[in-house]
Amino acid sequence: MNRVVPIPFVDLKAQYVRLKTEIDAAITAVLEHGRFILGPEVAEFERRLAAHCGAAHAVSCANGTDALQIALMAEEIGPGDAVFVPSFTFTATAEVVLLLGATPVFCDVDGTDYNLDVADLERRVAEIHREGRLKPRAVIAVDLFGLPADYTALNDLAARERLFLLADAAQSFGAAANGVKVGKLAPVTATSFFPAKPLGCYGDGGALLTDDDERAANYRSIRVHGQGGGKYEIARIGLNSRLDTLQAALLLPKLAIFDDEIAARERLAAHYDTGLAGLVVLPGRRAGRQSAWAQYTIQLDERDRVAAALQAQGIPTAVYYPRPMHLQSAYAAHGTGPGSLPVSERLSARVLSLPMHPYLDDTGAERVCAAVRAACGN
Ligand SMILES: *Cc1c(COP(=O)(O)O)cnc(C)c1O
Numbered sequence: 620m621n622r623v624v625p626i627p628f629v630d631l632k633a634q635y636v637r638l639k640t641e642i643d644a645a646i647t648a649v650l651e652h653g654r655f656i657l658g659p660e661v662a663e664f665e666r667r668l669a670a671h672c673g674a675a676h677a678v679s680c681a682n683g684t685d686a687l688q689i690a691l692m693a694e695e696i697g698p699g700d701a702v703f704v705p706s707f708t709f710t711a712t713a714e715v716v717l718l719l720g721a722t723p724v725f726c727d728v729d730g731t732d733y734n735l736d737v738a739d740l741e742r743r744v745a746e747i748h749r750e751g752r753l754k755p756r757a758v759i760a761v762d763l764f765g766l767p768a769d770y771t772a773l774n775d776l777a778a779r780e781r782l783f784l785l786a787d788a789a790q791s792f793g794a795a796a797n798g799v800k801v802g803k804l805a806p807v808t809a810t811s812f813f814p815a816k817p818l819g820c821y822g823d824g825g826a827l828l829t830d831d832d833e834r835a836a837n838y839r840s841i842r843v844h845g846q847g848g849g850k851y852e853i854a855r856i857g858l859n860s861r862l863d864t865l866q867a868a869l870l871l872p873k874l875a876i877f878d879d880e881i882a883a884r885e886r887l888a889a890h891y892d893t894g895l896a897g898l899v900v901l902p903g904r905r906a907g908r909q910s911a912w913a914q915y916t917i918q919l920d921e922r923d924r925v926a927a928a929l930q931a932q933g934i935p936t937a938v939y940y941p942r943p944m945h946l947q948s949a950y951a952a953h954g955t956g957p958g959s960l961p962v963s964e965r966l967s968a969r970v971l972s973l974p975m976h977p978y979l980d981d982t983g984a985e986r987v988c989a990a991v992r993a994a995c996g997n
Pocket residue numbers: 682683684685708709711712761787789790810811812813823824825
């Protein structure tokens with residue numbers, strides 16, 4: 620048998636090879652000037668990040684989870700408040716709600732685009748109103764796998780119900796809806812620069828994007844211990860949550876090629892769409908919405924058998940996510956039990972993410988498609 624060369628699931632090395640000169644120079648420059656905390660590269664990166672998506676302000680912080688938490692802290696969300704979140708997401712989306720003493724209310728998602736089912740969200744908001752125990756305060760919409768949620772409907776619902784709408788764009792920075800980029804689709808957007816995200820650094824990092832001057836000023840205060848006018852003037856309770864200067868420095872050259880990388884991800888997604896049509900359930904596309912393709916996620920029966928067959932061919936896959944949040948033991952007190960969010964439950968048993976990165980060429984894409992075809996018996 621031929622020795623199979625594994626295909627990387629995410630290829631950070633190929634990107635480094637492309638940017639080595641710029642990244643090495645950026646890191647060296649920081650080592651030379653020595654301003655490791657909130658150095659000049661941080662402000663420069665924030666300017667470029669805001670410009671990239673068209674937001675008035677970008678405020679960087681230590682990671683995407685903190686970005687979500689800072690946004691909720693600035694709204695003074697806490698005990699007695701209900702925050703609506705999709706169950707089919709990464710734990711961080713719900714975790715920050717409980718860290719602030721508020722209550723997560725899990726909602727179901729759409730079975731084809733994996734994002735919040737706005738009709739289900741609406742029913743649960745009405746239910747919380749009816750029960751009268753909690754005050755509906757906020758919605759965290761997740762752009763799962765890179766596709767923006769339905770912000771037209773979400774902004775409308777948020778305005779009607781006076782809810783704070785926060786976009787969890789950890790997977791979708793670089794995406795857009797009707798020509799408007801993620802960062803401008805909700806009043807506040809949180810994103811992550813975890814290495815495997817579409818725009819990743821070499822460690823942890825995150826940012827908040829908003830057009831609101833007052834919110835941006837509050838975020839800047841909260842990320843430095845709630846600092847007021849002077850360094851030792853404490854206006855509020857905050858966090859220690861800054862983006863390292865080193866990470867900002869190496870994100871600058873990565874941001875410069877980011878649009879090109881998103882285009883390469885789109886080409887790979889189109890290749891998969893063609894190669895896998897009729898064989899598995901393809902990721903749902905939505906008119907006018909462009910994904911950042913953090914993941915290319917299909918649905919199929921016998922997911923685990925197909926994953927094992929691909930692995931044997933040197934093709935890694937991943938399951939995001941094998942268990943929805945409402946069935947996790949950590950959220951048991953707020954879970955609604957098996958059967959309560961049927962779409963999230965069905966997806967967690969059927970989804971499989973294929974290798975997705977800008978450096979996977981047509982030959983590699985074809986190898987993945989052929990392996991899925993073979994494993995599915997076609
Ligand atoms: C990665 C991720 C986060 C958290 O980002 P970190 O930078 O790892 O803290 C939050 N929400 C979603 C949907 C994510 O995928």
